[in-house]
Amino acid sequence: MVKMKSFLVILLIILLFTLVSCQDQQNDSVEENGNHDYENSEQEDIIEFEEDEDPIEDHESDKEGEENASQEDTKEEVVNPEEVNANELGDVMVLMYHHISEPEDTWVRTPDNFRQDLQNLYDLDFRPVSLEDYAKGKINLEAGMKPVVLTFDDGRQNNFNMIEDQTGEWIIDPDSAVGILVDFHEENPDFPLEATFFINGGTPFGQEEFVRDKLEFIVANGMDIGNHSYTHANFTDLDAEELQRELGRLTKMVREYLPDYDVNTLALPFGSRPGKEELQTYLHRGGYDDIIYEHIAILEVGWQPYFSPYHINFDPLKIQRVRASEMNVDNVGMYDWINHFETGNRRPFISDGSKNTISFPKEHYEYFNESMETDRKANPF
Ligand SMILES: [Zn+2]
Secondary structure (H helix, E strand, O other): OHHHHHHHHHHHHHHHHHHHHHHHHHHHHHHHHHHHHHHHHHHOOOOOOOOOOOHHHHHHHHHHHHHHHHHHHOOOOOOOOOOOOOEOOOEEEEEEEOEEOOOOEOOEEOHHHHHHHHHHHHHOOEEEOOHHHHHHOOOOOOOOOEEEEEEEEOOOHHHOOEEEOOOOOEEEOOOOHHHHHHHHHHHOOOOOOOOEEEEOOOOOOOOHHHHHHHHHHHHHOOOEEEEOOOOOOOHHHOOHHHHHHHHHHHHHHHHHHOOOOOOOEEEOHHHOOOOOHHHOHHHHEEEEOOEEEEOOEEEOOOOOOEOOOOEOOOOOOOEOOEEOOOOOOOOOEHHHHHHHHHHOOOOEOEOOOOOOEEEEOHHHHHHEOOOOOOOOEEEEO
């Protein structure tokens, strides 16, 4: 009888042990799956142009991946901001490119120089953020990284060119801006594919037969299309109706290609603003036909880095840019400012790696915009 009892006890222990280990395995496999999804979303970042039948749909699944990623991010590691010299009140370069072509000139960057710019930025810990994230103060970079915004004006064919390869297949020209950005991101996945292309009406990026594919590709891969007015107009002498037609007509054109995409940023053509103060509002928002447009960021031509979105002087409707060039830049080109950042003459924005805090040396507290609407908490140190 005693023997029977102890046999039953042993059996029960074995049974319990088996149950517990089964549960452990289950937990493990859930965790593995979670990681697996996340890795997938990273790998499938770039949508192949030629194979892509519905890039918008693919982007949706990409977004799910991002949501998974942000869920994981809630367990973010806390980094001592002092250790990474965090300064989230420092300046941000919004780089302005035009042509990517040969030979190098005032408004032309050669493909090789553009590649070298990306490499230099990468090596100095700059990472691209979208113009929208910058304007809204949603800069999410690893601790110690510096945001940079990449912009391209005028929608030239050399910004996004399609060529036929030896097999007769149409591919993205590896020497066009988009080709270079995509290749660089594939080689360096921690350099996000973020850039805004400010286009005009007509045939953006040339090649009539590819306009739709190109616009879809840009948006599906997380890059953006911005407003540069329909006819590249000089705004100085336009009246209210003309301004709204220039801006609304461009928005309307993009919506015909991409019904779900909102053009919400503007780069002023020639850096021009209407002369009359009461007309400035039409740069921000207005209407044309059945279109209502609203720009959350307005970019000047400019010549210097602009304020952190958390800085008291930041105005998203007056963002200055830096010319991404070395020719005729009058000592205010991108490399001049990079030097000033490196030598400490000017302080760059350096991320604390957290989505919950805005970290900066406490002696800069007077520059912190306390009335800014954000979930992030000031973290002076
Ligand atoms: Zn322009």
